[in-house]
Amino acid sequence: MTRPTKELPELPAFAREIDATLAVHSQYVLHGNIRDVFVQHQSRDIARLVPLRRLLWEVFRHRGYRFLLIVDQVDGLTVYPSGDDDDGRAARAAANEMLGDDVGRMAPSLDRLSKHLTAITDTRRGQAACLIDYASRIIVDPNRMDSTERDFFLFCTKLSRTALPRYNRDQPGNSLYNPILWLVERELDLPVWLTVDNERFRTIGLPRPDLGDRVITARLLTRAFDGSDGIDAAQQFQLFAERSDGLTLRDMSGVTQLARDQGVRLADLPDAVRVYKLGVLDNPWRRTFLRKRIAEGEQSIATKVIGQPHPVRKTLDILKRAALGLSGAQARVPSSRPRGVLFFAGPTGVGKTELAKAVASLVFGDDNAYVRFDMSEFASEHSGDRLIGAPPGYVGYEVGGELTNAVRQQPFRVLLFDEIEKAHARILDKFLQILEDGRLTDGRGATTYFSECVLIFTSNLGVTVQDPETGQRVPNVAPEDDYETVEAKIKAAIAEHFTTALSRPELLNRFGDNIVVFGFITAEAAVKIFDGQLANILRRVLDEQQVTIDVAATAKDKLRDWCTADLSKGGRGIGTALESMLINPLARKLFDRDVPPGSRVEIADVFRIGPDVELELR
Numbered sequence: 001m002t003r004p005t006k007e008l009p010e011l012p013a014f015a016r017e018i019d020a021t022l023a024v025h026s027q028y029v030l031h032g033n034i035r036d037v038f039v040q041h042q043s044r045d046i047a048r049l050v051p052l053r054r055l056l057w058e059v060f061r062h063r064g065y066r067f068l069l070i071v072d073q074v075d076g077l078t079v080y081p082s083g084d085d086d087d088g089r090a091a092r093a094a095a096n097e098m099l100g101d102d103v104g105r106m107a108p109s110l111d112r113l114s115k116h117l118t119a120i121t122d123t124r125r126g127q128a129a130c131l132i133d134y135a136s137r138i139i140v141d142p143n144r145m146d147s148t149e150r151d152f153f154l155f156c157t158k159l160s161r162t163a164l165p166r167y168n169r170d171q172p173g174n175s176l177y178n179p180i181l182w183l184v185e186r187e188l189d190l191p192v193w194l195t196v197d198n199e200r201f202r203t204i205g206l207p208r209p210d211l212g213d214r215v216i217t218a219r220l221l222t223r224a225f226d227g228s229d230g231i232d233a234a235q236q237f238q239l240f241a242e243r244s245d246g247l248t249l250r251d252m253s254g255v256t257q258l259a260r261d262q263g264v265r266l267a268d269l270p271d272a273v274r275v276y277k278l279g280v281l282d283n284p285w286r287r288t289f290l291r292k293r294i295a296e297g298e299q300s301i302a303t304k305v306i307g308q309p310h311p312v313r314k315t316l317d318i319l320k321r322a323a324l325g326l327s328g329a330q331a332r333v334p335s336s337r338p339r340g341v342l343f344f345a346g347p348t349g350v351g352k353t354e355l356a357k358a359v360a361s362l363v364f365g366d367d368n369a370y371v372r373f374d375m376s377e378f379a380s381e382h383s384g385d386r387l388i389g390a391p392p393g394y395v396g397y398e399v400g401g402e403l404t405n406a407v408r409q410q411p412f413r414v415l416l417f418d419e420i421e422k423a424h425a426r427i428l429d430k431f432l433q434i435l436e437d438g439r440l441t442d443g444r445g446a447t448t449y450f451s452e453c454v455l456i457f458t459s460n461l462g463v464t465v466q467d468p469e470t471g472q473r474v475p476n477v478a479p480e481d482d483y484e485t486v487e488a489k490i491k492a493a494i495a496e497h498f499t500t501a502l503s504r505p506e507l508l509n510r511f512g513d514n515i516v517v518f519g520f521i522t523a524e525a526a527v528k529i530f531d532g533q534l535a536n537i538l539r540r541v542l543d544e545q546q547v548t549i550d551v552a553a554t555a556k557d558k559l560r561d562w563c564t565a566d567l568s569k570g571g572r573g574i575g576t577a578l579e580s581m582l583i584n585p586l587a588r589k590l591f592d593r594d595v596p597p598g599s600r601v602e603i604a605d606v607f608r609i610g611p612d613v614e615l616e617l618r
Helices: 013-021 052-062 086-099 110-121 147-162 211-221 233-243 249-262 266-278 288-295 297-304 309-323 352-364 381-388 402-409 430-437 483-501 505-514 523-545 553-563 570-593
Strands: 027-032 037-041 047-051 068-072 076-080 129-132 180-184 201-206 340-345 370-374 414-418 439-441 447-449 454-459 464-466 473-475 515-517 548-551 600-609 612-617
Touching: 013 052, 013 201, 027 147, 037 052, 037 211, 037 249, 047 052, 047 211, 052 068, 052 129, 068 086, 068 110, 076 086, 086 110, 110 129, 110 147, 110 180, 147 180, 211 233, 211 249, 233 266, 249 266, 288 297, 288 309, 288 352, 297 309, 297 352, 309 340, 309 352, 309 515, 340 352, 340 483, 340 505, 352 370, 352 414, 352 454, 370 402, 381 402, 381 430, 402 414, 402 447, 430 439, 430 505, 483 505, 483 515, 505 515, 523 548, 523 553, 523 570, 548 553, 553 570, 553 600, 570 600, 570 612
Parallel strands: 027 180, 027 201, 068 129, 129 180, 340 454, 340 515, 370 414, 414 454, 548 600
Antiparallel strands: 037 047, 068 076, 439 447, 464 473, 600 612
């Protein structure tokens, strides 16, 4: 018989909880981080990483238990400790004596497993414990069990109440149960009625490792890096642990293995964490030409987003910060927040979406390297499942979420959330974790990392406000207001919306100073936008029909005056006017005349006939 040790090594909190409650609970449900390794302190200065089974055995061995029976749907019945040493042989002998059977067999049926559990929990036969691993896979669906499954769990419920503790002579005052421990991924993987209102069951969640455990693990795992490059190893251990927030200790072991395989130095371990999380070796943010492209961006973006110098400059400042890795640099602990967060606000048609496309092109070399979500489609609370996926048991669970899937497929993205104010308030809560921690867990339990993304939110908040007397929406800003006035009014309206209307001041705080206000299109900018869109139209006609269109100065001046008369709708309004005043009548003329390819046509004049516009072609 294995004798209790004199002193139990310092164990994680959940293991100490089991040790302290063996006198009152006959069964335990362990869920959460059950596949990880855990820090076990041998002394104040010595620690090691041990798997869960070994950790649990430390608890039971200390209490004088003879063995731990493992029930595994793959390996069948095994005894812990195993091996050919004295402890292993003694454990197998005790198991055969208690069970009256050879435990070295494949997984038993539920009926036979019931007999084993009866024998294990009978404290008159000796002290032992049983660990049912992969218990989540015993049944297909806890809400749709067949009669055999239902009878088995009913038996386990009754066994939890009929099992009796045994007085431990080696430790007077303790009456200990022979416990059954269920290992499940999620607490609800077992039937709810198995544990509810049953004081003999204890449910314990195993959390992800905290910073202290990650620091110890970093020191244990990176011994091979000690002293390399003459850097401060202790500082690198701390940084490695901080960057591993959200990872398990097994994940950290994988990071160090990846680092060794790639020949990574200790100083570059944080980048190895990024590679491990994202699964992507290439990092566009560290490409040598990115700085040059951002430096040249003020000129290139200005040709795409016309008349918005302040938003362009503010956006480039944030991109420069992201390229240098200084996002969130004011925090004491380096975070995994997104590389950049921008909140574009202002009137419609002034270039908010166009600037988002320009950012994608600038950083990732492609105007289409962004994913757009029209948040007006997420006005209902349940529509949030589209972003992160439906929970287990619901339609669409296997598909996953549109947002999480997109980022996992390509971690380096510009994510555009258009008209964010139209989303349901509960859906906005999902952005809190993204903005703060740079990660999000989807409906399938998988973690998606947003640390290399640029998030852009657009909104028309503050352009109109509700009149307190009539309840109608009235303009809050006007095209004749100067930029400083527009910025102040819109920012005040945004703050009012998030703090009062939504009661989400914490979300507003996450946006911080990244709220970028766009002003109205000026008359000078409108002329440039008109000229650019007119050139696009003429080029499109040439590409599609091989017909060259010239526009006489008189016709061009008239079109410009008509299309830029109302600037309240911005550049989009100019494009809409051009469509009705030029594209439609031009298409009608070309179609009716059947103009052959290779022709050259001049628009000599334009004139109105009632609500329609006619062209004079030569």
